[in-house]
Amino acid sequence: MRRLSSTSRNSRTSRTSRATTHLTAAVAVLALAAAGCGKTSNEASQEDGGKENGPAGSSYKGKGIGLAYDIGGQGDQSFNDAAYAGYKKARDEFKIGGVDMEPGDGESSADKIQRLEQLARQGYDPVIGVGFVYAPAVEAAAKKFPKTTFGIIDDNTVKADNVADLVFHEEQGSYLAGVAAAKASKAEHVGFVGGVDIPLIHKFEAGFVQGVKSVDPKIKIEKRYLTEKPEEGGFSSPDKGQNAASGQIESGADVIYHAAGLSGQGVIQEAGSQKKWAIGVDSDQYKQKALAKYKDYILGSAFKDVGGAVYDLTKSVVEGRPMTGEQRYDLKSGRVGFSDSNPKYTAMKDVVAAVEKAEKDIVSGKVKVKIVP
Missing domain, CATH: 3.40.50.2300 (Response regulator)
Structure with a gap:
């Protein structure tokens, strides 16, 4: 990895x-x-x-x-x-x-x-x-x-x-997040929170959903976009992210992946406070000091090395x-991937193996990841 x-x-x-x-x-x-x-x-x-x-x-x-x-x-x-x-x-x-x-x-x-x-x-x-x-x-x-x-x-x-x-290729890292979410979910029910309903974030959703379905097509997926336009706070409102995560957890999701920028802090905080898994984005959010209180519940992050x-x-x-x-x-360049900093994640041998296999399949061209949901 x-x-x-x-x-x-x-x-x-x-x-x-x-x-x-x-x-x-x-x-x-x-x-x-x-x-x-x-x-x-x-x-x-x-x-x-x-x-x-x-x-x-x-x-x-x-x-x-x-x-x-x-x-x-x-x-x-x-x-x-x-x-x-x-x-x-x-x-x-x-x-x-x-x-x-x-x-x-x-x-x-x-x-x-x-x-x-x-x-x-x-x-x-x-x-x-x-x-x-x-x-x-x-x-x-x-x-x-x-x-x-x-x-x-x-x-x-x-x-x-x-x-x-x-x-x-954000969709590639998101595919790995989907595989990890599906393998880690005990409820067979996961969630996706997008910051703004725009094509860029649709790529995150598309990859995540495809990754989840590659593990089990029957897994239920909650989806929620926080706003329609960037200026409405979809990328900058932790409270919106927290509310969205709360609703998805209430509906039964036990792993939530966000692609919501600063709003994602709210997603992680809510998931962590309810002892559910969260998956971060862009940076390795397990290592973020502001999220240290909840890091045990950050399964990993679909990173892109901005x-x-x-x-x-x-x-x-x-x-x-x-x-x-x-x-x-892309994944091949090493600038896109799935972080594995959480020891609890690395201890899940079946999850790690599934993500590593998915990564190899994408790099080899065996798996083509969608960019549209």
Whole structure:
């Protein structure tokens, strides 16, 4: 089994506990305003970490990574935190600066465009939008700054010579989650909670359902989407996730898989409090500090290595060979999989064996995983 390195970071339990994050945001504002305040590039670089412009001998001239978070922001213990892990690894390894920025409440596409353009204008390279909602912004900014490399995660619609579309076979990891859920369920009744009713999350559902049915077609599957649109809080409302999980458990489900970002914390908390299995997503959620109280009930996580994609793109830019076009990660690449950190999971030999077999069958092409429910 492939293991996912920890991508955890302390949850934003209060504004005070996120002082470091706010300092980063403040630095971002200062750096982005540098031109207007008459600051030199060197001064701005010192503000965002005092990093050098790349490793010794590198021709890299950028100021570092510009990272713009998706809905839910940093501290979601899932998608955005995974991106942060790659951002931090790249900064540390390549000795470059960086700015990571939170989304605003109810912000428009124009706000996202302005954010990405400011990052590019100040010399950050690459500039990465975390999430499909950045597609219009990446497209607009890439046209205006053709010498900057842009990346967008979870979208492959932006086509430009200076854009890398960083996408995943989420359905493959979800298939493994479905196999694990079906094998671990004693009630022969499992659940799926999707954050928002959109095609991207449909891939998670499709893979999960197919994985469950591959074990036993008779297993009952509860399905619930929290909202129809992202701006309605489907990815950022733990209370919605908790309510959905409560309803599914009441209906008889004893294993619940979520693909709901920050809302998934509520799913895991509810499942754990009722001593039912939860399956996480994107990051290895067993290792997340904010979920430590419930980790014994996190069977595993269908991960996609968002941090690895952020790192890969940054590495390519620093080395002078920027990635462009669609970069799709799958089980074979190791950037998608099912984490096995929970000792209770590894002790379930039949579950582990079934998941390992399913992984081999997908990689070999024996099993084709659906992307539509």
